[in-house]
Amino acid sequence: xxxxxxxxxxxxxxxxxxxxxxxxALTQAQLxxxxxxxxxxxxxxxxxxxxxxxxxxxxxxxxxxxxxxARETGVVVGVDFGHSHLRVALAERSHRVLAEEAIPFDVGAxxxxxxxxxxxxxxxxxxxxxxxxxxxxxxxxxxxxxxxPQTGIMGSxxxxxxxxxxxxxxxxxxxxxxxxxxDNDANLGALAEATWGAAKGRREVAYMKIGTGVGxxxxxxxxxxxxxxxxxxxLGHITIDENGRLCRCGNRGCLETLAGGQQLIDLVRPTHGQxxxxxxxxxxxxxxxxxxxxxxxxxxxxGVAVASLCNILNPGLVVIGGALAEAxxxxxxxxxxxxxxxxxxxxxxxxxxxxxxxxxxxxxLGALARVQSPNVESAL
Amino acid sequence: xxxxxxxxxxxxxxxxxxxxxxxxALTQAQLxxxxxxxxxxxxxxxxxxxxxxxxxxxxxxxxxxxxxxARETGVVVGVDFGHSHLRVALAERSHRVLAEEAIPFDVGAxxxxxxxxxxxxxxxxxxxxxxxxxxxxxxxxxxxxxxxPQTGIMGSxxxxxxxxxxxxxxxxxxxxxxxxxxDNDANLGALAEATWGAAKGRREVAYMKIGTGVGxxxxxxxxxxxxxxxxxxxLGHITIDENGRLCRCGNRGCLETLAGGQQLIDLVRPTHGQxxxxxxxxxxxxxxxxxxxxxxxxxxxxGVAVASLCNILNPGLVVIGGALAEAxxxxxxxxxxxxxxxxxxxxxxxxxxxxxxxxxxxxxLGALARVQSPNVESAL
DNA sequence: TCTCCCTTGTTCAGGGATTGAACGTACACC
DNA sequence: GGTGTACGTTCAATCCCTGAACAAGGGAGA
Numbered sequence: 001x002x003x004x005x006x007x008x009x010x011x012x013x014x015x016x017x018x019x020x021x022x023x024x025a026l027t028q029a030q031l032x033x034x035x036x037x038x039x040x041x042x043x044x045x046x047x048x049x050x051x052x053x054x055x056x057x058x059x060x061x062x063x064x065x066x067x068x069x070a071r072e073t074g075v076v077v078g079v080d081f082g083h084s085h086l087r088v089a090l091a092e093r094s095h096r097v098l099a100e101e102a103i104p105f106d107v108g109a110x111x112x113x114x115x116x117x118x119x120x121x122x123x124x125x126x127x128x129x130x131x132x133x134x135x136x137x138x139x140x141x142x143x144x145x146x147x148x149p150q151t152g153i154m155g156s157x158x159x160x161x162x163x164x165x166x167x168x169x170x171x172x173x174x175x176x177x178x179x180x181x182x183d184n185d186a187n188l189g190a191l192a193e194a195t196w197g198a199a200k201g202r203r204e205v206a207y208m209k210i211g212t213g214v215g216x217x218x219x220x221x222x223x224x225x226x227x228x229x230x231x232x233x234x235l236g237h238i239t240i241d242e243n244g245r246l247c248r249c250g251n252r253g254c255l256e257t258l259a260g261g262q263q264l265i266d267l268v269r270p271t272h273g274q275x276x277x278x279x280x281x282x283x284x285x286x287x288x289x290x291x292x293x294x295x296x297x298x299x300x301x302x303g304v305a306v307a308s309l310c311n312i313l314n315p316g317l318v319v320i321g322g323a324l325a326e327a328x329x330x331x332x333x334x335x336x337x338x339x340x341x342x343x344x345x346x347x348x349x350x351x352x353x354x355x356x357x358x359x360x361x362x363x364x365l366g367a368l369a370r371v372q373s374p375n376v377e378s379a380l
Numbered sequence: 381x382x383x384x385x386x387x388x389x390x391x392x393x394x395x396x397x398x399x400x401x402x403x404x405a406l407t408q409a410q411l412x413x414x415x416x417x418x419x420x421x422x423x424x425x426x427x428x429x430x431x432x433x434x435x436x437x438x439x440x441x442x443x444x445x446x447x448x449x450a451r452e453t454g455v456v457v458g459v460d461f462g463h464s465h466l467r468v469a470l471a472e473r474s475h476r477v478l479a480e481e482a483i484p485f486d487v488g489a490x491x492x493x494x495x496x497x498x499x500x501x502x503x504x505x506x507x508x509x510x511x512x513x514x515x516x517x518x519x520x521x522x523x524x525x526x527x528x529p530q531t532g533i534m535g536s537x538x539x540x541x542x543x544x545x546x547x548x549x550x551x552x553x554x555x556x557x558x559x560x561x562x563d564n565d566a567n568l569g570a571l572a573e574a575t576w577g578a579a580k581g582r583r584e585v586a587y588m589k590i591g592t593g594v595g596x597x598x599x600x601x602x603x604x605x606x607x608x609x610x611x612x613x614x615l616g617h618i619t620i621d622e623n624g625r626l627c628r629c630g631n632r633g634c635l636e637t638l639a640g641g642q643q644l645i646d647l648v649r650p651t652h653g654q655x656x657x658x659x660x661x662x663x664x665x666x667x668x669x670x671x672x673x674x675x676x677x678x679x680x681x682x683g684v685a686v687a688s689l690c691n692i693l694n695p696g697l698v699v700i701g702g703a704l705a706e707a708x709x710x711x712x713x714x715x716x717x718x719x720x721x722x723x724x725x726x727x728x729x730x731x732x733x734x735x736x737x738x739x740x741x742x743x744x745l746g747a748l749a750r751v752q753s754p755n756v757e758s759a760l
Numbered sequence: 761t762c763t764c765c766c767t768t769g770t771t772c773a774g775g776g777a778t779t780g781a782a783c784g785t786a787c788a789c790c
Numbered sequence: 791g792g793t794g795t796a797c798g799t800t801c802a803a804t805c806c807c808t809g810a811a812c813a814a815g816g817g818a819g820a
Contacts, residue, residue: 004806004808005775005776005777005806005808006776006807008385008778009776027797027798028797028798029796029797029798037778037779038779038780039798040780040798041779043800063784063785063786063796063797063799064787064797064798065798216692218693220600220605225693226694227693227730228695228731229694229726229727229730231694231726232692232693233692234694237691237724238687238691238692239687239688239722251721251722251724304619307619309692310611311611311615311617312598312615312689312692312693313598313605313607314607314609314611314613315607315608316607316608342619342622342631343617343631344526344614344629345629345630346528346609347608347609347612349609350607350608350609384779385804385806385807386778388777388805388807389805389806389807392806392807407767408769409769417807417808418808418809419769420769420770420807420808420809421806421807423769423770424770441816443767443770443814444767444769444816763819764818764819764820765816765817766815766816766817766818767814767816769812769815770812770813772810772812773809773810774808774809774810775806776806776807776808778803778804778805779802780803781802781803782799782800782801783801784798784799784800785796785797785798785799786796787796788793788794788795788796789793790793790794
């Protein structure tokens with residue numbers, strides 16, 4: 001079946017659809033050259049696709065037909081739960097963002113409250129954009145914790161206790177009556193940076209999100225690598241100090257307890273009072289020596305993890321996202337210094353550590369990317 | 381072209397050839413069920429393959445025809461340089477090993493001497509097996525260090541100083557007049573275990589070789605994952621103790637300086653005199669409390685690295701090879717204990733750490749596997 | 761030993777898919 | 791205005807897979 005003639009036709013249909021989607025608009029002759037198919041085949045397949053409503057055809061001078069992707073109807077929604085915020089975006093399937101909103105939100109709260117808040121935000125955005133709820137085709141949902149790829153529920157119940165045992169995708173889907181895809185916020189950030197940001201076009205990328213916590217994700221051959229139980233890329237819980245502080249994951253001295261935003265906030269509280277990560281970064285940019293120091297220290301701890309990553313995966317590019325990434329060189333230079341000292345030299349030379357380009361919108365944009373191009377699936 | 385009808389036929393021919401090669405011998409009906417093709421298609425393709433000399437058909441009771449891979453002509457050679465040995469094997473392309481020999485050898489010696497020794501061993505094996513040198517189709521060469529996948533030369537000149545700047549594949553190929561494929565010994569060990577050993581049939585595998593040094597390799601989707609510069613999987617040089625001993629890689633406190641066989645030998649020298657890793661393991665199995673302790677300690681250090689590996693890649697299976705692996709549970713139990721303590725719980729639960737099944741032959745068998753099925757290529 | 765039933769491999773007609781060649785058309789350039 | 795070129799469509803030819811029918815052989819049970 002997988003190798004029958006109909007499968008071949010299906011393959012070629014998909015090939016043409018993909019080529020059209022990537023290039024935007026093409027004539028049939030260009031399509032034939034790019035795909036290697038004969039003009040005759042292209043002709044028949046294009047007609048099929050037009051009848052199926054998957055592409056649109058417009059005259060373009062002479063016999064030329066311009067084939068373009070069908071204007072996708074409907075909208076998609078991205079929802080991103082951070083440790084302390086909730087951000088929702090509404091976008092056309094063509095990637096244009098129609099409306100976006102973020103509110104402070106404590107993810108420690110129970111799941112139902114979180115999902116209700118998200119639902120309210122979505123409804124607000126729909127109204128603001130003048131779009132009916134029935135237009136929503138899919139929702140991408142990001143959560144700051146490991147997701148079991150099989151069941152769709154949290155892989156570790158200790159990280160987001162309020163969400164233990166909940167199937168967030170099913171629950172939100174039930175409320176909205178729309179298919180919901182759930183994923184780790186770091187996975188979504190990686191997807192976003194690879195689609196529009198600092199890792200655009202790269203197929204082998206490591207991404208670290210340093211916000212309140214520390215998450216990470218790996219793209220191998222352009223696909224999210226999830227590992228056996230969806231815990232791949234959990235760099236935030238790599239052990240840096242065996243005798244360190246207890247971590248919410250249940251272990252001790254995780255990277256997150258040393259370089260997570262929460263730890264940095266705690267460190268400067270005696271001298272600077274209660275601040276946010278963003279404020280901390282701002283102060284550091286302003287020259288505050290204490291803030292600079294805690295960020296540099298965090299960078300050194302992160303460097304240990306990135307060095308491990310280099311020795312294991314030897315990536316060519318590591319993108320740093322999350323609120324702390326805005327510290328830029330204040331954070332990245334120490335990372336590089338430690339990587340140069342701890343990673344095997346050839347791997348240290350190969351790696352390029354850069355700041356993400358999408359800032360705090362990475363998660364929600366990734367959620368959009370996840371449902372806009374649904375074929376970005378796990379490698380496993 | 382790539383999607384034409386003839387390409388489809390070619391795909392199916394390849395599918396059948398591969399299925400036959402993997403299973404050894406099959407009837408056509410089994411083939412049809414396994415490939416999902418119809419019996420009619422299998423019938424015609426099998427006839428084509430027979431006419432092309434790619435498979436052999438033997439009667440097997442009733443209408444049954446037994447399809448088996450054509451007896452491939454020629455032989456392949458595997459060469460495995462360890463830190464302290466040189467092992468060479470001669471095999472038919474059908475995987476049957478014809479002759480094999482190992483000698484002690486110091487890899488610290490200069491490359492020309494090593495290659496000369498390998499050449500002499502190969503010639504000896506050819507004589508013993510009564511095979512002419514012209515029968516050699518390819519040579520697989522394993523070296524205990526990172527190989528740059530682009531250039532084929534050592535990625536880090538400090539690890540095998542005697543081999544710096546040498547292109548071992550080209551050099552040995554020149555001497556023998558045969559194509560030579562070079563690879564890291566850990567990569568080859570992983571390949572061997574995945575082909576015939578403890579990871580048979582698995583597509584996502586991490587492999588660690590603990591001999592004199594510590595090497596590692598990762599199979600993702602059945603392919604060797606090499607990373608940007610071929611340094612992926614260098615778990616031996618992950619930093620365990622930032623203030624630890626200097627390592628030959630130039631850094632400090634690498635896993636290898638704590639869990640490598642050389643370190644263990646050094647540790648027991650005061651009490652036990654000069655021993656080999658194998659002798660050390662033997663003594664431990666015999667109940668020697670000191671040897672058991674150093675092995676357990678090594679296991680705990682290895683566990684730190686495996687825990688990092690779990691948090692980054694979340695593998696389902698980790699195979700431990702090399703001489704120290706023969707310690708079995710004496711080594712693996714401490715690894716598991718540390719993994720359970722340091723890795724994120726869902727990743728720790730998912731991973732299964734087992735001893736390799738191929739022992740000291742893993743490297744040389746992997747070298748054979750590398751050239752017997754040349755399509756096992758890098759993922760990048 | 762014999763019969764029935766199942767499995768196996770082959771053959772053949774039928775339906776799909778791709779291709780090369782031929783053809784009509786419209787623009788561009790001289 | 792004429793000619794050339796590129797483009798898209800159509801059609802017969804070719805190739806491939808599949809389902810059904812069929813012959814052949816072995817195994818279980820009586």
